[in-house]
Amino acid sequence: MQKLFDEVNSLDKRCYEKFLLSEDLLMEHAASSMALYISENHSSYKSILIICGSGNNGADGITLARLLHTKFDVKLYLFSDAKSEMAKLQLQRAHALGVNVVDELSNADVIVDCIFGTGLNKPLNQNCENLINTLNSYESIKIACDIPSGINSLGQVESVALEADVTITMGALKTSLFTDVAKDYVGKIVVADLGIQRNLYELDSNKYLLDESDMNLPFRNKKNSHKGSFGHLNVVAGCKKGAGIIAAKAAFGFGAGLVSVVCHENLDLPYHIMQTHFISENCTAIAIGMGLGKYETQEIRRLLNKDVAKIIDADLFYDELICEVLNQEVVLTPHPKEFVSLLKLCAIADIDVSELQNNRFLYVQMFSKKYPKVVLLLKGANVIISQNEKLFVNSFGSAVLSKGGSGDVLSGLVGSLLAQGYKALDAAITASLAHAIASRNYKKNNYSLIPSHLVEEIRKL
Ligand SMILES: NC(=O)C1=CN([C@@H]2O[C@H](COP(=O)(O)OP(=O)(O)OC[C@H]3O[C@@H](n4cnc5c(N)ncnc54)[C@H](OP(=O)(O)O)[C@@H]3O)[C@@H](O)[C@H]2O)[C@@H](O)CC1
Numbered sequence: 001m002q003k004l005f006d007e008v009n010s011l012d013k014r015c016y017e018k019f020l021l022s023e024d025l026l027m028e029h030a031a032s033s034m035a036l037y038i039s040e041n042h043s044s045y046k047s048i049l050i051i052c053g054s055g056n057n058g059a060d061g062i063t064l065a066r067l068l069h070t071k072f073d074v075k076l077y078l079f080s081d082a083k084s085e086m087a088k089l090q091l092q093r094a095h096a097l098g099v100n101v102v103d104e105l106s107n108a109d110v111i112v113d114c115i116f117g118t119g120l121n122k123p124l125n126q127n128c129e130n131l132i133n134t135l136n137s138y139e140s141i142k143i144a145c146d147i148p149s150g151i152n153s154l155g156q157v158e159s160v161a162l163e164a165d166v167t168i169t170m171g172a173l174k175t176s177l178f179t180d181v182a183k184d185y186v187g188k189i190v191v192a193d194l195g196i197q198r199n200l201y202e203l204d205s206n207k208y209l210l211d212e213s214d215m216n217l218p219f220r221n222k223k224n225s226h227k228g229s230f231g232h233l234n235v236v237a238g239c240k241k242g243a244g245i246i247a248a249k250a251a252f253g254f255g256a257g258l259v260s261v262v263c264h265e266n267l268d269l270p271y272h273i274m275q276t277h278f279i280s281e282n283c284t285a286i287a288i289g290m291g292l293g294k295y296e297t298q299e300i301r302r303l304l305n306k307d308v309a310k311i312i313d314a315d316l317f318y319d320e321l322i323c324e325v326l327n328q329e330v331v332l333t334p335h336p337k338e339f340v341s342l343l344k345l346c347a348i349a350d351i352d353v354s355e356l357q358n359n360r361f362l363y364v365q366m367f368s369k370k371y372p373k374v375v376l377l378l379k380g381a382n383v384i385i386s387q388n389e390k391l392f393v394n395s396f397g398s399a400v401l402s403k404g405g406s407g408d409v410l411s412g413l414v415g416s417l418l419a420q421g422y423k424a425l426d427a428a429i430t431a432s433l434a435h436a437i438a439s440r441n442y443k444k445n446n447y448s449l450i451p452s453h454l455v456e457e458i459r460k461l
């Protein structure tokens with residue numbers, strides 16, 4: 001996993017003070033990293049348009065123009081007068097070298113957005129919006145320097161932002177690049193070294209971006225085993241029985257030794273999945289909430305208080321009963337609307353979905369602070385998993401998963417790992433990664449995946 005930072009100013013400052021690295025030196029490395037990326041990945045392209053703002057993001061761009069001058073047909077467009085000391089200095093250097101400064105925008109093979117970086121501090125005016133809209137309309141390869149212009153430090157987009165193919169971010173990964181909103185703008189994210197190895201540049205953080213290598217699949221190492229060695233998951237099915245059945249199928253394919261669906265009505269289940277009318281004596285985990293609908297309160301309370309691992313989803317986030325389990329190490333997997341309801345039920349916040357989506361990290365942290373034992377998995381374009389104020393982001397998923405039933409598969413995966421003895425946080429992390437990475441392996445197109453395809457892809461991991 002890789003560390004995420006809410007701000008990097010303190011990291012830059014430490015470079016100046018502790019490592020005696022000047023701003024000039026850091027900037028030279030920032031621009032060199034961009035130059036290297038462009039040379040290595042876009043060498044067949046000829047023309048490069050670099051659009052610069054007045055601060056140090058602009059200064060990075062002016063430096064880049066100097067580095068690429070004559071290797072490519074470089075056009076430097078200064079959107080506003082250089083204001084920062086570094087922007088002024090870099091401009092003098094660029095002028096001295098004869099870099100081509102243009103006063104009109106024109107299309108190019110590659111465009112590099114150096115308008116605003118971490119210093120965006122107010123809403124964009126009409127001119128900025130027009131500029132960004134024009135750049136977005138170009139068919140060029142678009143590279144954002146540090147962060148696509150228009151995304152602020154909280155990862156919000158107030159009006160418009162540059163739609164980058166690649167974001168080359170300086171020094172370390174920023175949290176603002178991993179909001180759900182930002183996902184439509186950042187493209188591929190690359191970290192540029194600033195003349196110091198990343199592990200030395202970075203300090204401690206309690207936020208992490210998950211990598212594929214953080215997925216710890218339930219491979220079986222013991223030879224002397226039987227089905228009971230791998231747990232027994234009980235999936236509680238309610239009025240929308242399909243949800244429980246999807247979860248049960250996903251769970252069975254993900255290694256649980258036994259899976260039973262708990263339902264009062266008789267179900268038509270695959271032969272390998274059992275049905276029970278009441279919770280099994282030997283169950284090692286319970287998955288509950290998916291398609292639950294109306295159920296007898298005392299019965300649910302009894303299940304929630306049973307001393308086994310639990311994954312709780314969907315309908316239970318609208319029921320006050322949920323508040324009774326928040327002192328347990330349970331896994332909760334709400335989507336944004338369900339999380340809004342949960343926040344209200346536990347008196348943390350009374351907000352709407354758009355407020356949540358604009359401040360996902362904030363509300364997840366508020367919840368985790370109040371309920372440090374709970375593992376919260378907030379679904380979305382970038383899934384956030386949190387426990388005890390430690391937070392992990394899974395950015396592998398895509399719109400291929402935006403389908404009824406995808407969440408039920410995830411509940412089954414978490415339940416399966418819990419039944420097999422994974423700790424709650426480990427179960428949530430591996431299940432979430434498996435869910436998203438498997439969905440990427442479905443190659444047909446990005447609209448036709450159904451839960452059974454997803455389960456098939458998960459079984460092939
Ligand atoms: N520090 C380091 O060591 C390193 C830093 N590096 C680079 O520096 C970048 C940060 O630079 P930064 O702090 O100068 O901010 P930046 O993003 O250029 O924007 C500030 C300028 O924009 C203006 N402005 C803001 N909002 C506006 C708006 N809505 N509409 C209009 N104008 C607006 C604002 O104007 P003002 O507030 O003065 O009115 C100011 O002039 C960082 O992202 C990275 O790329 C790298 O080289 C690595 C080493």
Ligand SMILES: Nc1ncnc2c1ncn2[C@@H]1O[C@H](COP(=O)(O)OP(=O)(O)O)[C@@H](O)[C@H]1O
Nearest residue numbers: 379380381397398399401402404405406407408
């Ligand atoms: N655009 C997207 N990018 C990444 N993941 C997505 C996207 N849309 C949906 N997902 C994932 O798909 C799942 C949907 O779950 P949910 O909304 O609960 O569906 P359901 O209840 O119908 O099964 C979640 O894991 C979510 O993170």
Ligand SMILES: [K+]
Nearest residue numbers: 113116147149
């Ligand atoms: K930028």
